[in-house]
Amino acid sequence: MSFTFEILYKSTKSRARVGRIHTPHGVIDTPGFVPVGTNGCMKGLTAHQVADLGVQLMFCNTYHLMVQPGADVVAAAGGLHTFMQRTQPLITDSGGFQVFSLAYGGYTEELKSKGVKQQRNSVAKITEEGVMFRSYRDGSPLLLTPESSIAAQKKLGADIIVSFDELPPYHTDIRQLRKSLDRTHRWEKRSLEAHQADPKNQALYAVVHGGVQKDMRSLSAQYLGSMPFDGYGIGGSVGKDRAEMEEMLRHTVHQLPEDKPVHLLGIGDIPSIELAVPLGIDTFDSSHPTKCARHGLLFTSQGTLRIVRTAYAMTPGPIEVGCPCYTCTNYSVAYVHHLFKAHELTYYTLASIHNISFMMRLMATYRSAILHGLV
Amino acid sequence: MSFTFEILYKSTKSRARVGRIHTPHGVIDTPGFVPVGTNGCMKGLTAHQVADLGVQLMFCNTYHLMVQPGADVVAAAGGLHTFMQRTQPLITDSGGFQVFSLAYGGYTEELKSKGVKQQRNSVAKITEEGVMFRSYRDGSPLLLTPESSIAAQKKLGADIIVSFDELPPYHTDIRQLRKSLDRTHRWEKRSLEAHQADPKNQALYAVVHGGVQKDMRSLSAQYLGSMPFDGYGIGGSVGKDRAEMEEMLRHTVHQLPEDKPVHLLGIGDIPSIELAVPLGIDTFDSSHPTKCARHGLLFTSQGTLRIVRTAYAMTPGPIEVGCPCYTCTNYSVAYVHHLFKAHELTYYTLASIHNISFMMRLMATYRSAILHGLV
Numbered sequence: 001m002s003f004t005f006e007i008l009y010k011s012t013k014s015r016a017r018v019g020r021i022h023t024p025h026g027v028i029d030t031p032g033f034v035p036v037g038t039n040g041c042m043k044g045l046t047a048h049q050v051a052d053l054g055v056q057l058m059f060c061n062t063y064h065l066m067v068q069p070g071a072d073v074v075a076a077a078g079g080l081h082t083f084m085q086r087t088q089p090l091i092t093d094s095g096g097f098q099v100f101s102l103a104y105g106g107y108t109e110e111l112k113s114k115g116v117k118q119q120r121n122s123v124a125k126i127t128e129e130g131v132m133f134r135s136y137r138d139g140s141p142l143l144l145t146p147e148s149s150i151a152a153q154k155k156l157g158a159d160i161i162v163s164f165d166e167l168p169p170y171h172t173d174i175r176q177l178r179k180s181l182d183r184t185h186r187w188e189k190r191s192l193e194a195h196q197a198d199p200k201n202q203a204l205y206a207v208v209h210g211g212v213q214k215d216m217r218s219l220s221a222q223y224l225g226s227m228p229f230d231g232y233g234i235g236g237s238v239g240k241d242r243a244e245m246e247e248m249l250r251h252t253v254h255q256l257p258e259d260k261p262v263h264l265l266g267i268g269d270i271p272s273i274e275l276a277v278p279l280g281i282d283t284f285d286s287s288h289p290t291k292c293a294r295h296g297l298l299f300t301s302q303g304t305l306r307i308v309r310t311a312y313a314m315t316p317g318p319i320e321v322g323c324p325c326y327t328c329t330n331y332s333v334a335y336v337h338h339l340f341k342a343h344e345l346t347y348y349t350l351a352s353i354h355n356i357s358f359m360m361r362l363m364a365t366y367r368s369a370i371l372h373g374l375v
Numbered sequence: 376m377s378f379t380f381e382i383l384y385k386s387t388k389s390r391a392r393v394g395r396i397h398t399p400h401g402v403i404d405t406p407g408f409v410p411v412g413t414n415g416c417m418k419g420l421t422a423h424q425v426a427d428l429g430v431q432l433m434f435c436n437t438y439h440l441m442v443q444p445g446a447d448v449v450a451a452a453g454g455l456h457t458f459m460q461r462t463q464p465l466i467t468d469s470g471g472f473q474v475f476s477l478a479y480g481g482y483t484e485e486l487k488s489k490g491v492k493q494q495r496n497s498v499a500k501i502t503e504e505g506v507m508f509r510s511y512r513d514g515s516p517l518l519l520t521p522e523s524s525i526a527a528q529k530k531l532g533a534d535i536i537v538s539f540d541e542l543p544p545y546h547t548d549i550r551q552l553r554k555s556l557d558r559t560h561r562w563e564k565r566s567l568e569a570h571q572a573d574p575k576n577q578a579l580y581a582v583v584h585g586g587v588q589k590d591m592r593s594l595s596a597q598y599l600g601s602m603p604f605d606g607y608g609i610g611g612s613v614g615k616d617r618a619e620m621e622e623m624l625r626h627t628v629h630q631l632p633e634d635k636p637v638h639l640l641g642i643g644d645i646p647s648i649e650l651a652v653p654l655g656i657d658t659f660d661s662s663h664p665t666k667c668a669r670h671g672l673l674f675t676s677q678g679t680l681r682i683v684r685t686a687y688a689m690t691p692g693p694i695e696v697g698c699p700c701y702t703c704t705n706y707s708v709a710y711v712h713h714l715f716k717a718h719e720l721t722y723y724t725l726a727s728i729h730n731i732s733f734m735m736r737l738m739a740t741y742r743s744a745i746l747h748g749l750v
Contacts (some may be wrong), residue, residue: 040713044720047705069688069713076689077709125684237744313444314451329459330422338415338444345419348720 003159003203003230005261010369015280016254016370021057021261023089023159024201025081027241028056030261031277031294031366033268033359034091034285038064040074040084042356043290047085052326053353057089057160059285062152063098067135071155091160093283094149094191094207097235097266099133100167126166128183138252146190154200162233163191165207170237176213184209185223192227203230205263212244213235214251221255232283240269246275253280258304270299270362277366278375281311289359293351296340299358305333307351312337325357326350340369378534378578378605380636391627391745396432396606396636397465398534399576400456403431405636406652406741408643409466413439415449415459416664419723419732420459426729427701432464432535437527441517441628442510446530450586454532466660467526469566469582472641472647473608474508475542476532492642501541516600521565529575532576537546537608538566540582545612559584560598567602575641578605580638587614589626596630598709604725606636609656621650628655628707645674645737652741653750664734668726674733680708682726687712700732701725 002024009018021028035042035050038061040048047132050058064076093315125132130145134274146164155162164187188206195204206229210216224232234252245267253262256347260284264272268286276284289299298305300320305312318328319336327336327350339347369375376398384393394690396403409745410417410425413436419424425433440449452458488558499509505520539562543555563581581599585591585678599607609627614620620642628637636657639647643661651659664674673680675695680687693703694711701712702725714722744750 038709039717039719041717041719041721042723046701046721046724048701064717068717069709071714072710073689077691077707083707083710083713085710314448316452326421326423332452332458334444334448335415335458335460338448338458342414342416342439342443344414344416345720345723346416346421349419349421349724 002201005259007259011278011370011375012373014278014375015283016366016375017280018277018367018370019261020179021089021282023203025087025089025159026056027356028089028283029363029367030282031273031274031363031370032056032283033241033289033363034059034263034283035290035356036061036285036287039068040080040142042352043294044345044352048350049326049353050086050319050356051088053356055088055356057091057283058086059061059251060090060092060156060158061098062083062092062094062146062149062156063095065156066091066095066152067137071152075155075157079155081157089160090156090158091155091205092156092158092162093216093265094162094164095144095165096131096149096165099131099144102133102136110150110234114339116169117359129185130187131166146187147194149193150194151202153345154198154202157200158202160203160231161165161195163188163207163229165209165235166234168209168211170211170240172211174213177213179194181209181216181220188224189227192229205229205231205233205261207233207235208252208256209236209264212239212248212250214248217248217252218255218291221252225255225257229260231263232256233263233265235265242271242275245272245368246279249276249279249281268359273362277370290352293355294348296351298336305339307337309337319354322357323357323361325353325354327354327357377576380606382634386653386745386750387748389653389750390625391653391741391750392655392657393742393745394636394657396464398578398658400462400464400534402476403432403464403658404629404738406648406738406740406745407431407658408664408738409434409638409658410647410663410665410731410734411436411660413458413662415440415455417727419720419727421547424701424728424729425461426463428731430463430731432466432658433461435465435531436466436470437458437467437531438470438472440467440517440526440531441470441519442512446461448449450530450532454530456532464533464535464582465531467528467531467533467537469537469539469639470519470527471506471524471540472484472542474506474519477508477511483488486632503561505539505562506541521562522569525566525569525579529577532575533577535578535580535606536570537580538563538582538604540584540610541643542611543584545586545615549588552588552591556584556591556595558661560595564602565598567604580604580606580608582608582610582640583627583631584611584614585627587619587623589623592623592627593630596627597730600630600632600635604635606638607631608638608640611714617646617650621654624651624656625646625656643734648737648741652745664730665727668730669723673711673726674730682708682712682715684712687706694729695733698729698732698736700729702729702732 017029140353206224268284315333394405524539581604585595643659690708
């Protein structure tokens with residue numbers, strides 16, 4: 001089966017919709033959460049544990065995989081699905097975000113820096129051609145261009161791949177942002193052409209940019225929306241707070257083709273999902289739930305449980321009553337607390353299983369709530 | 376079912392035997408390997424992964440469990456089996472080894488120190504009563520005596536528990552060793568009495584000491600062998616090399632009751648098992664296979680594979696052809712190599728699964744070889 005997006009139901013009270021993305025490796029129900037397994041592996045989990053969690057789409061990072069083990073190694077192994085033993089859909093990004101965020105130190109750091117650029121030496125040079133950067137492993141120079149990013153993503157062979165874009169710093173003036181946007185559009189057009197020359201039954205998403213400038217977001221949505229991309233990611237900074245994000249997403253999604261899936265790149269905390277589902281976002285990728293798990297923050301419908309708390313040392317029940325995950329059906333809070341305190345590796349496995357399971361159930365609840373007219 | 380040891384077959388060419396230890400939580404085939412899960416968890420594995428590996432007996436450390444989460448917490452959870460979700464047999468040690476080896480820095484360090492004691496401040500005081508030491512977590516003082524060790528092991532509730540002994544330093548004079556041996560015997564007798572006062576369907580093993588002094592090993596084997604222990608562990612230093620170990624084990628095992636299981640404490644590397652099975656050792660506990668796994672050393676019947684080697688970056692097959700473990704039936708050497716290089720947590724899981732599986736198959740091979748008259 002090649003890529004199609006089927007909209008099953010549209011909310012009458014918001015832009016939320018329930019859909020199904022069909023891919024060569026199976027179906028993705030939307031709205032859906034997309035856990036991140038940067039290196040072709042969800043931290044602490046086996047492929048079968050991920051599959052058992054009902055993870056329908058998993059996000060891997062092209063940049064990391066290019067550096068280690070290298071796209072050619074993955075291709076020689078028969079592609080990323082075979083290499084990592086995943087039978088269900090995969091999405092890879094272009095590598096652009098990592099290259100630039102390693103240079104700028106990431107949005108959070110960058111916001112804190114208030115415009116004082118921490119230009120690290122990982123990015124050697126940005127030209128019209130692409131970005132020359134240094135491997136974080138051995139310092140060797142690597143050139144990432146729209147064509148080389150798409151070529152790497154063809155070697156990896158994910159069901160969904162992403163156009164190569166430039167990530168502008170948050171603190172940038174409008175002239176610079178516009179220059180960056182125009183270049184991103186040229187790079188995305190080149191990405192599309194490279195993809196179309198050899199589609200390999202993959203779907204290509206564009207990435208809409210424009211920062212927090214409504215006119216530029218409009219321009220980007222309309223420009224990219226007029227081209228035959230299979231879906232649209234929303235990238236770059238969507239604002240310094242949730243109010244700005246809401247305004248920016250509402251403005252942007254509205255101008256994208258309604259029959260294509262919309263993905264919010266790198267944002268997947270629970271309040272952002274709550275805000276973005278009614279705005280028409282179909283999929284969310286984020287390492288937030290697994291990072292939280294590793295730091296001792298466990299999700300429940302009653303709020304976040306901080307497993308380090310001494311109060312949990314003797315709690316006999318599961319993390320969340322009724323949670324069907326492996327962790328909750330087998331282990332007590334007391335045992336999970338003990339493993340955390342004892343720095344046991346198995347803690348990371350059990351905690352990640354629980355948080356991913358929570359996210360899967362949360363998204364199922366959203367789909368059901370939309371169908372019942374609640375969202 | 377309470378504890379019994381059934382000898383199925385005795386070799387005619389060595390002291391090796393094939394047996395079955397029956398415990399309240401099931402059968403342990405001997406000769407058998409006993410993986411270590413210090414904190415009530417095998418590092419990186421879930422209880423179900425351990426069970427799937429066919430681990431019949433698992434070793435947990437009383438000292439660590441007393442410090443975190445505390446024996447009372449485990450007791451409140453319904454005992455160690457329930458707490459860690461293990462349905463098969465468990466063995467706990469007395470805590471003595473850890474208290475002393477933390478003080479002396481362990482045998483390997485101690486051998487290297489050539490007698491220059493690294494008396495750390497974790498052991499405050501050794502008296503006839505027991506050992507006063509400080510928690511490695513918070514420095515709080517804890518008193519470990521034969522009675523308190525047995526009481527803690529009663530709270531943990533393992534199928535097999537171990538007498539409280541003193542671990543003499545390797546570099547000690549004969550007078551000191553003899554003093555230590557006599558005290559160990561008094562402590563083990565007190566352990567037996569504490570156990571008999573409340574057996575709780577647990578089996579109690581003695582620990583034979585005497586260092587590398589044959590007369591003291593004889594004395595210890597005969598003294599402890601005359602008392603109604605359910606099995607015998609061989610503890611303390613059995614020598615500075617394999618030749619000395621072989622001589623010492625041959626000498627000691629020979630003087631123990633033939634109808635009781637014999638356990639070699641803390642030794643489970645492959646050459647030592649090869650040496651000790653024909654001498655009549657029935658069970659071996661060691662963290663060696665899981666430690667090796669975490670350090671990138673994977674066991675195969677062709678020798679140890681160093682997964683870090685660049686040569687493995689594109690190896691398509693499993694770690695060992697024909698290995699039935701989860702790792703080998705699902706993943707290539709190339710992927711395991713990649714996870715190791717990428718410092719992925721899942722590497723530890725997959726590598727530990729393989730090495731434990733190897734040990735389980737190795738011991739099954741020994742049992743079969745004994746039955747076929749080869750050992």
